[in-house]
Amino acid sequence: MRASWDDLRIFLSVARGGSLSAAGAGLGMDPATVGRRIARLEEALTAPLFVKSPQGYALSGAGERLLPHAQAAEQAALAAEDAVRGQGERLSGVIRVGAPDGCANFLLPQVLSRIGAAHPELELQIVALPRVFNLNRREADMAIGVSAPTAGRVTVQKIADYRLHLAASRVYLDHAPPLATLDDVKNHRIIGYIPDMIFDKELDYLSEIGVSRVDLASNSVSVQFNWARQGAGLAMVHGFAMPAGPELIPVLPRDSTLTRSFWLIRHADDRRVHRMSRIAALMVGEIRAELERLEGAA
Template sequence: MNPNWDDMKVFLAVARLESLSAAGRELKVDPATVGRRVARFEEEMGAPLFAKSPQGYALTDAGQRLLAHAERAEQAMSGAMEELAGQAGNLSGTIRIGAPDGCANFLLPQVCNKIAEENPDLDIQIVALPRVFNLSKREADMAIGVSAPEASNRLTVQKITDYKLYLAAARSYLIQHPRIQELKDLRGHRMIGYIPDMIFDKELDYLAELGLDHVNLASNSVSVQFNAIRSGGGIGVVHGFAMANAPRLRKVLGDDISLTRSFYLIRHADDRRLERMNRFAAALSEGLKAEVSRLENWRKE
């Protein structure tokens, strides 16, 4: 039994994506070819690695046992390629970052632009999703989270920085509606926030923390909420680092009402052995910390 590395890559793609078509898109081959390669690999391994159903491909017990070995082989191959390429030069290849859309929209473009300028052979992919990323399925090489998952032998977690959030509204909205002097005055105003049953992390339940339980205009996207507030639709919670993008936004109740949250960098534990990933993670963390500080101090009211 001597499986080749190409078959191992096909196995890993199907294991993570649980679909021949999705694996085919990632590997840039047609699904039928993926299916044949899986069947050949199972024959070489002498055991069924996947349970096939209309819902997709799920790992069998044998497949689960093989997965850990395949991931170690993948890491060893990546490490060998790094060493051959040399670690002192610029970063290269492709790195995918998963992030909540507030971070992805207002921070990552500037931070990643700077990293890309310094590493012209590096391709950076930013995946903005209003949910928690599944790193075990390699949806991303690393992710930024608003809460720290429990570290394990598969994940490492590192705090990047704190950031502030404020109640805010457009100046046009505040002029046209009753004055707000204390928190209870918000009861008569239009509130903008998350769709309650789509809040994917308790750290995002901002309005509940402020004792506000009704949302007049809701979205699962921070960017949609931000644009609704900026256009005069009502009052909502806005990241301090986003307010530089909307000079006509005003804090409601000033700095008296603010929330503090944190960003965390979440990585595959095995990637800590890869100098390329370590260098990128360090640049990303330092860049985010500096950008949050710069934008939060852009305007003092």
């Protein structure tokens, strides 16, 4: 028996989900059925594709070798679907977008809401993770990053620049020591990332303005943002998040404002899938417009 696309589709779901239950949920299948299909595929290929453990399913050596071929079959299926449906019709299907916490919370909800309203047959998913996404394992269909990757089979497009501001709530500033220069920051409580959980050098905001101590730390930008809103101290806040925190006031803007960039990262093979390219173009346009709107409002 040869492996069919349906077999490979199930294999990919287990490889990405790491368990039969996660794959079954994504496929709309019972986990036991997924297990039987994987066992049948392994028997047909005369090789174990996964190593099973209490932590879940990890790819075996044979599974790792099969993975790129299964991904190629997936791309061919998507391209075939594009060809049949035509390029001018409404978009449909599932799209999972990976993004860092700040973008996922303060930009993507409204951006993807607008795209979803225009294309109601699209099922849109946002995955907010405090780390770099592995597109080769299809953790997401496309990802937004704060730096451009230099390795892997991916394509990269700059979306736009954005700003970060040292900010605090009026409640905090009314009772805190004076802030006339960056040197005065050492007299204040500082909110920031847990140092050993900064997964990209572009997120090391505080060291760029000469701050080495963090009093209140989290790997989540949203937690940092809410600490600042509650008057806990000074934090680097995304300019596009400022309208969501009207209590926050930028401080020392000439000395502490930083510029960063968002990048759209896609699997290299997706360039041949018109549907993915259309969605990517819509996202880039909507993110640029939303950044301009929010930073203008701030």
